[in-house]
Amino acid sequence: MKKLFFSVFLTGAVLLLMSGTSFSYSPNESGQSGSYVLSAAAQEFAINFNNPGDVAVFDVVVTGQGILSVDVKDFAPASYPDFWRATIAILGTPGAGAVKVSDVSQTNVGTPGTPGTDGYGPYAGRTDLLVSSSYHYVVLVNYDRGSGTFAAGMEVRFSYTGASITITGPRTGF
Secondary structure, three states: OHHHHHHHHHHHHHHHHHHOOOEEEEOOOOOOOOEEEEOOOOEEEEEEEOOOOOEEEEEEEEEOEEEEEEEEEEEOOOOOOEEEEEEEEEEEOOOOOOOOHHHOOOOEEEOOOOOOOOOEOOOEEEEEEEEEOOOEEEEEEEEEEEOOOOOEEEEEEEEEOOOEEEEEOOOOOO
16 A cells, blocks of 8 residues: 555656646755755755645765655744655666656655744654665655645755765756
8 A cells, every 4th residue: 555655646746747847946045056966964955836736856866875864844834834745766777767666765744843943844754765876866845735825935955874965956847
């Protein structure tokens, strides 16, 4: 049953990607976009989703082997509590492109929580996957449930225990 849910979820996410989504993001305080290479530090991306069906897709390539961790936090959870889902999927070897549904990591949902001074709730819903440089990965971030008020803001955080990681995204113009 769990495997069926992941297959249905990932298939739906891929179909949504093909149909087109609309969102904006700010990957860091400097407002730069594109690819980011991490060593030990975590990278955070602030994203505003305009519709409940939007899916933000990040491409991830790692050097070496380690644990890729992704967690999420909601913006304005006191007024508009939303739950956000992060999923790590293996696309295949670099340059391939076919999603292997059986290799999706556990997907997890972050709870809104109590807002801090920055207006965001705490990071929650962490999902982890042992990754290596032999594969290309994607991280899918989407609205799971909540207030239903859009545009809706959130942040996603990536961390990696290996040598380095390159995060590109989120993709646009699906």
